[in-house]
Amino acid sequence: MSVRAFRYLFAALALGVPAAAQGVHTFTINAGQSNFVWTGDTSTGPLEGDPSNTFHLEGYQNVSLGFGSSGLSDAGFISGDAAVVPDIHAKIPNPISWLPDLADIDITNMHLSFSSVTDFPVNGSGNYTASVVVTVLSGTMIVDPLVGSTIVEDMAGTVSNPNDASGTLVISGTNANLHVPVDNTTTFDDSGSGMSGWIRLQGDIVAQASCSGGVTTYCYSFPNTSGGTADLMTSGSTSVSANDLTLMAGPMPNQWGIFYYGPGMVNGGGGAVFGEGVRCVGGSPHRLPPRLASFSILSYTLDLANPPSVAGTITPGSSWNFQAWFRDPPGGSSGFNLSNAATIDFCF
Known part of the structure; x- marks a missing residue:
């Protein structure tokens, strides 16, 4: 029996296992729930576990998540590292x-x-x-035939053909849950040894990712003609899939203003005097549509599915700095002022 035939056999261990583009998130494989059973037969004789034909996966899978107006819309499996535990031991019993x-x-x-x-x-x-390709990152196969010499084969670099895998990817609060039921039969026919047969994998891949959103205010603001300093506040959640975050700033005069956001902070968060206030947000700004303050409060509800620019797309796991700019003609020669700022960490 040739090593090529055995390589066909155990490349099938990769062929049937689905994997896990947008913001990339690391999913931890749940070793206790990602259990598999393999069975197989060959023209030489049946394959048997020695002593067991079970294994599980442990490690991680990187998954990209894309969001639309109604929540999670698309995904992609990227790289990862899933260990087959325990090592595989098999035999072809003598009749x-x-x-x-x-x-x-x-x-x-x-x-x-x-x-x-x-x-x-x-x-x-x-x-x-999903159409999934599986690559063997590492693995050593040792074949000890009854007749002939022991063969040692490095399996690293073995790549499967694409294989369809159907499952679920569900966002629940701050958690993303990946489940892929696997039932795959792969046949082989090695002309070199004349050996043919099949191997079937049955099991589940279960993996989870989590993120924690939050709002942290920083910097400071100067008094405006409302009699106070404008503070930035939020209502709703920092969940991209919920898409229900509202920005608020006040008190301020009932004038026109905008919220804007960017990737950085000015002077490490200390800010710099700008007009009658302090500019706190650094980097290329992304300006949201103007709003008229009412009852001394400026507010704007974000629509994360329709950012002001592609570069301003907000994805789970990203952090952005927000601030309000508003007109205040009686307040000083510049005619405008600003709120303090906040760093917002966005989650699923």
């Missing part, structure tokens, strides 16, 4: 029970990486189908 096995096969230190051929849509219920 004559009292004779040694026809072959013993051991695969040690197998690590897999998964990627989707393209990004794939995720529907409102979290269901998706």
Whole structure:
């Protein structure tokens, strides 16, 4: 039996396992729930676990998440590192029970990486189908046949053909949950050895990612003609999928103003005098549409699905700095003032 035939056999361990483009998030594989059973048969004889035909995956998978107006819309499996635990031990028993096995096969230190051929849509219920390619990052196969020499094969670099995998990817609060049920049968036919057969994998990949959003104010503001200093506040959540965050600033005069945001801070968050106030937000600014303050409060509800520019797209896991600018003609020669600022960390 050739090493090529055995390589076909155990490359199938990668072929059937689905993987895990937008903001990239690391999903931790739940080792206790990502359990697999393999079965197989060959023209030489049936494959049996020695002593077990079970394994689980542990490690991580990187997944990109894309969001539209109604929440999670698409995703992509990128790289990762999933270890096959424990090592795989198999045998082809001798049909004559009292004779040694026809072959013993051991695969040690197998690590897999998964990627989707393209990004794939995720529907409102979290269901998706992805075309997945699996790459063996590491793994050593040792074949000890009854007749012939022991063969040692480095499996690193083995790449599967694309294989469709259907599962769920659901956002729940600050958690993202990935579930892929796997039931895959791969056939092989090695002309070099004349060996043919099949191997079937059944199991589940379960993985989770989490993020924690939040709002942290910084910098300061000078008094305006309302009699106070404008403070930046928020209502709603920092969840991109909920898309319900409202910015507020006040007190201020009932004049026109805007909220704007950027990636940096001025002077490390200390700010710099600008007009009658302090400019706190640094980097290229993204300006939101103007609003007229009412009852001394300026407010604006963000629409994260329609950013003011592509560069200003807000994704889960990103952090942005926000500030309000407003007209205040009686307040000084510049005729405008600003609120303090806030760093907002966005979540799923």
